[in-house]
Amino acid sequence: MFWFSRRGKIERDKLKGRMNMMDIYLKQAIEHVIDRNFGDPIYSQVGLDLNNINIREYLSKKIQKISSAQTKTGTLKQDSTMAQLVAQVTDNFTDTSSKIVRHWYETYVQSEDAPGADAFVVLFEKDTEMYVAFLKVNYHEAFTHLVGDADGKIANDLIIHQSILAGKTQRPDEGFTVKISDNTYELIEKKYTFSGEKMEYLSNRVIESEPVASLDDNVKTVKKVAEKVAKSFDIPKFDVVNNVKDAIHETIASDGEIDTQQVAQTVFSDNISAKAEFESAIHEKLPDSKIPVTKEVQEIAIKKYGKQKLKLSNGIEMTIPLDVYQDPNLIEFVNNPDGTISVTIKNVEEVISRL
Incomplete structure (x- = not known):
């Protein structure tokens, strides 16, 4: 591959340097566990600590990465279940977050090959508007160490961990953000198998809205x-x-x-x-x-x-x-x-x- 170097400043695109990645302000966040190897989801009753900078950065990056060239857009139907849940999220965040994940899981669990994951629900502000985000992050296998005891001796062992989440620089596997004031949304989704057929279930079964094609x-x-x-x-x-x-x-x-x-x-x-x-x-x-x-x-x-x-x-x-x-x-x-x-x-x- 060739790399070019030459004198003089080349005028770049009109918007370069003027546009920054969106600033978001996290208000509340919660994590629910959907490990399909262990039965029903585990719904958290306590929100995540947003004073923890690592948690804030992790969730902020995931939300930012919902916007991409593969992002679909649209507006929730006013009478849809998801629109009704979004309308309730600011009044009772913890309980409504569980209802959002439960509504999604009722469809997700029917898939033959959809993997285990953690589901995050986040309430945040952007450009003085309130939004709610649903972020699904699939599990991955990874090796780690385990320090134990063997007949009074320290024993370091190598084990495989099957519930590792992707790092903050990677986008969610699936998810959407909804502007609460008008129900407009951005969405990324994957195809999973339902009754032997690969399909994008998140838009047509969960949020019940036909999105506009991605860029x-x-x-x-x-x-x-x-x-x-x-x-x-x-x-x-x-x-x-x-x-x-x-x-x-x-x-x-x-x-x-x-x-x-x-x-x-x-x-x-x-x-x-x-x-x-x-x-x-x-x-x-x-x-x-x-x-x-x-x-x-x-x-x-x-x-x-x-x-x-x-x-x-x-x-x-x-x-x-x-x-x-x-x-x-x-x-x-x-x-x-x-x-x-x-x-x-x-x-x-x-x-x-x-x-």
């Missing part, structure tokens, strides 16, 4: 439609895919949304027929031409789509910042008559080899 899902849709149109008009797939990524990055960074009309203009500006076909096809998949993203996901998306990651057929891999990728004085792609592509990296002052 990643929408990007995949745009990319797939663009590739199909490009094939019809004999446009190189390589050029189209990279231009789609550039266009999506630009519209998210500048406007906080995916603008499919702008994508069409950027990707197919030189081919009116291809542009028209793309606009028609994408409208069938995504009727709204402008798809907003939350400010937290916007920051993540700017970083994620701010680089081009290329893997060449000869094994070379490159990660290239967009401003470098878009500058023909720094990198050039040439389509050769024999169908191959030549990549020229220009004006490099230093090459750093990293192990």
